[in-house]
Amino acid sequence: MKILGISAFYHDSAAALVIDGEIIAAAQEERFTRIKHDLGYPVNAIHFCLKYAGINAKEIDYVVFYDKPLSKFERLMKTYLAFAPKGFASFREAVPVWLKEKVFHKNLLLEKLKELDGNVDWESRLTFSEHHLSHAASAFFPSPFERAAVLTMDGVGEWTTTSLAIGNGNALTVNREICFPHSLGLLYSAFTYYTGFKVNSGEYKVMGLAPYGEPRYVDLIKDHLIDIKDDGSFHLNMDYFDYCTALRMTNEKFHSLFGAQPRAPEVPLTQREMDLASSVQAVTEEVVIKLARNIAKETGERHLCLAGGVALNCVANGKLLREKIFDQIWIQPAAGDAGGALGAALAGYYLLQGGARSVASKGDAMKGSYLGPNYSQDEIEGRLKAVGARFKTLDDNELIDFCAQALSEGKAIGWHQGRMEFGPRALGGRSIIGDARSSTMQKLLNLKVKYRESFRPFAPSVLREDVADWFDLDSDSPYMLLVADVKAEHRIAMSPAEQKLFGIDKLNVKRSTIPAVTHVDYSARIQTVHRDTNPRYYSLISRFKELTGCPVIVNTSFNVRGEPIVNTPEDAFRCFMGTEIEVLVVGNCVLMKENQDKSLALSYENNFELD
């Protein structure tokens, strides 16, 4: 049974292929088109999935789209009905788009599927999951649990913004939900907008900003914006939000409640934005923990699975884990809408087809989230030669030795290995790596590679066996979705003068023996590295540990600001040439910057958009 899952048309289009319950391939369209958050029909991602599996389009038994397109239209109409005569500007903009294309998504999908193979009756094979069911399926079916409670939280799907499902074997039932416009995701996005960042991508920045602030607006938020019940369910007061009727998130009443207009993107950040970020983060954590506590009590389940955009809030996830409400928590790495493609395919296999499910004896069924394209050594050499790269080829041992040595000398390495990751994080397949002990690595990567000055430190990759020696965490976090503190013995106390520093200056203080990955509150966004899912990355860090005694390296996504993470060896070479990364490793090929033809360099420095 071969099932293709598709998510498309809102943000982060993707495709995923599941064969007899096994996740074979999954990728986001943006990686192929090089358009960040590409929302078009994922034609390239679909072609990749089929090619990877070596099957023809006609062998696909079912195509499952990740949501119900017409229910979204119904929600839109009911929303106008609830607010009219307010909302004409939004109506004027949205309705023509819906009538011209969105109502006809089914036809569009059928047309595109016909392009794959015109002789197949796609109509009989095309089905539609539900948005939150897709999220729940992506969280439960690949999890290492026979049974679990499944909590999904995001902005909005059709109507649902929050849902509780129970998974048991191959069954998954949605029991309860909270509906639009009452949404934890949209509350967070409202503050993302209000603090001057881009909705749907700047939420990460708000979370990164929170540790600099004091949660001084929590009471204001809870008194006016959100009513939280003891069981964690919530209700937003729509008097303060504009997202139902206008093209912005917050309204004048919101702005006067907090005493100022939203920050414009180019205006420098102040303590105020940090306090706002800290406050909305605290409220989010309170809701998530209350929801989880009540779910544990009412369902009696010992395991929890999470998905939906809010599950990418790794700070809240880390707090939830430390509350010890559940024995174990598993979070889908592609928790956002791209993961809906995978969930749709899994829902198709288990729920529509009643396929049997066997839980993996060790770890989960995500294969480390390395589900994208890979390139053979021959292919890599051919592709690199074709773009004029100068490289040498090392055997496996030489390669690991060389890279570990280069890392210990403080060099930044572009690391392109094996299959590309599915989901928003780079996990050692398409990463830029560096020495976490270096007090200049953070600045170097920010200014010479990423071309931004970030108030967020980079994430550490640490050997799974060593995580508990360096961080207050002793469980798997293979997808960088749990935040925990650097262990006390590795911290360096800040002097009173350093405590008073503001923003980036505070971040640049050496606060631990691994300063490049330590946030101002000593927290770190941890990726545990496992021998069975990424043996080469595991060997590299092991070798680095032998050289230096430190099993932690810096891992940041292999891209520059405003660009999707690299996919092909050519993408990697282009990014390498456009930045000041000194070493690029693609498969067994090693490229040194000083040996390259300078005329191939492309400047990225002034070539990006603010998020």
Place this chain on the structure above:
Amino acid sequence: MRSVINLIENIILGLVFFVVLTPLSVIYRFVGQDPLQMKSNKKQKSYWIVRGNDDPVVKDFKSQFVSKRAK
């Protein structure tokens, strides 16, 4: 040509919005309909909504609409 189309669209959409939707909206609210559950109720114990049937999704994978919900 574009501006003419734009003008026609404006007129039609304006009519739909202000002549059809707005009066409906007023009536809707007058009879106490609250499709977005915007009225908060401090006395209510929970804002969770229980889904109508036990297995709401399996049978309607063909539908482009979410199955009937209990509200």
